[in-house]
Amino acid sequence: MQLEHPDFIAIVRRIWSSLVVGSPLQFAEVHSIQLDLSNRGFSDDLFMAEASVHSKLDVLLHRHECFYRNRSRVRWLHDGDRNTSFFHASIKRRQYRNNISALSINGVLLEDWPTIRDHIISYYSGIFSSDVSRVGRYLSIVDGVIPSLVTAVENAFLTSVPYADDIHDAVFAMDAASALGPDGFSGLNSSFIVLLPKLRDSISVDQFRPIVLSNFLFKISSKILANRLAWVAARIISPQRFGFIRDRHIEDCIALASNCVNVLQKKCYGGNLAKKIDIHKAFNTLDWSFLYRVLQAFGFSSVLDRRHSSFV
Numbered sequence: 001m002q003l004e005h006p007d008f009i010a011i012v013r014r015i016w017s018s019l020v021v022g023s024p025l026q027f028a029e030v031h032s033i034q035l036d037l038s039n040r041g042f043s044d045d046l047f048m049a050e051a052s053v054h055s056k057l058d059v060l061l062h063r064h065e066c067f068y069r070n071r072s073r074v075r076w077l078h079d080g081d082r083n084t085s086f087f088h089a090s091i092k093r094r095q096y097r098n099n100i101s102a103l104s105i106n107g108v109l110l111e112d113w114p115t116i117r118d119h120i121i122s123y124y125s126g127i128f129s130s131d132v133s134r135v136g137r138y139l140s141i142v143d144g145v146i147p148s149l150v151t152a153v154e155n156a157f158l159t160s161v162p163y164a165d166d167i168h169d170a171v172f173a174m175d176a177a178s179a180l181g182p183d184g185f186s187g188l189n190s191s192f193i194v195l196l197p198k199l200r201d202s203i204s205v206d207q208f209r210p211i212v213l214s215n216f217l218f219k220i221s222s223k224i225l226a227n228r229l230a231w232v233a234a235r236i237i238s239p240q241r242f243g244f245i246r247d248r249h250i251e252d253c254i255a256l257a258s259n260c261v262n263v264l265q266k267k268c269y270g271g272n273l274a275k276k277i278d279i280h281k282a283f284n285t286l287d288w289s290f291l292y293r294v295l296q297a298f299g300f301s302s303v304l305d306r307r308h309s310s311f312v
Contacts, residue, residue, distance in 0.1 A: 100195065104203045120195070123205045130287040142293045149236045150299035158232065159303045162224050170223035174216065189218050236298055 102111045105119050195208040202208055214222070230246045240256070242248045264272040295304070 098197075100208075102203070103205060105205075109203075120205055124210060130289075139290065139293050142290070142297050146294060146297035148297065148299035150232060154232050155299070155301040155304070158225075158228050159301055166224050166227070167220065170220050170227065173223065174219060188215075190215060191218075 100116060102109055103116045103119060104110075105115070110116060110119075192213040194211055194213055196211055198207050198209055234246050234248070237245060242252050243250045261274065264274055266272075296302070
């Protein structure tokens with residue numbers, strides 16, 4: 001709406017070309033009121049006056065901060081990722097900020113990179129490894145508790161050759177600035193593993209979240225399959241599951257939990273019990289053989305299982 005005002009460009013040009021040095025009058029007014037407070041003692045009028053002036057000063061300081069933030073943003077939009085000194089300086093600052101230069105290992109802060117590297121590899125190798133004997137005990141239970149729900153028609157749809165529209169929708173649904181990845185078919189499913197800090201100053205390895213950065217061409221195939229699975233998943237997954245399901249919202253879980261608590265508040269013989277279970281790293285500790293067995297139990301085609309395994 002502001003962009004349509006006839007004086008918008010003129011006002012922006014005039015304000016941005018002026019020198020902004022702060023608000024000395026506001027600072028002077030705050031100082032004057034604080035001086036009266038110290039000389040005359042506390043009073044409600046002076047206290048309210050100081051609070052009012054502080055509020056005005058905070059607004060002006062916030063505008064001042066936004067001015068320089070927007071100004072730096074304009075420079076980024078102008079220079080972007082062009083091969084300029086500004087771009088390379090921005091990349092260096094970001095790399096330095098994201099670099100893991102030290103880790104706390106058993107209460108000892110270490111800065112030796114080989115030690116940090118070995119500790120990270122050992123930590124995640126322990127998390128992502130599976131106990132074959134334990135998994136084998138549960139595989140036989142899957143067939144008895146999961147019904148076969150996927151029909152032959154749905155399997156034919158999931159395993160059919162993608163149409164041009166499928167490829168178009170998958171490509172244009174992804175970020176246009178995504179990296180193409182290495183050349184050749186050998187690098188089609190090559191990926192980078194990156195550790196993202198969960199906190200601002202992460203110092204231990206459990207405060208990082210590993211993610212896999214796949215290249216653009218690889219994502220086309222996985223995106224097509226994910227789009228097709230979305231039509232089947234909503235029917236075979238429990239209605240109490242809301243996350244990552246088409247036309248379902250994770251916020252509905254809050255309303256469901258609230259209703260459950262209201263029901264449990266009713267008086268009854270023996271009392272009621274609500275139990276919250278937090279599964280540590282649930283999605284990161286699932287075994288692939290268990291997942292494939294679950295897919296088979298639901299009735300998914302073995303062709304689809306092989307395609308899933310090619311994406312791992």
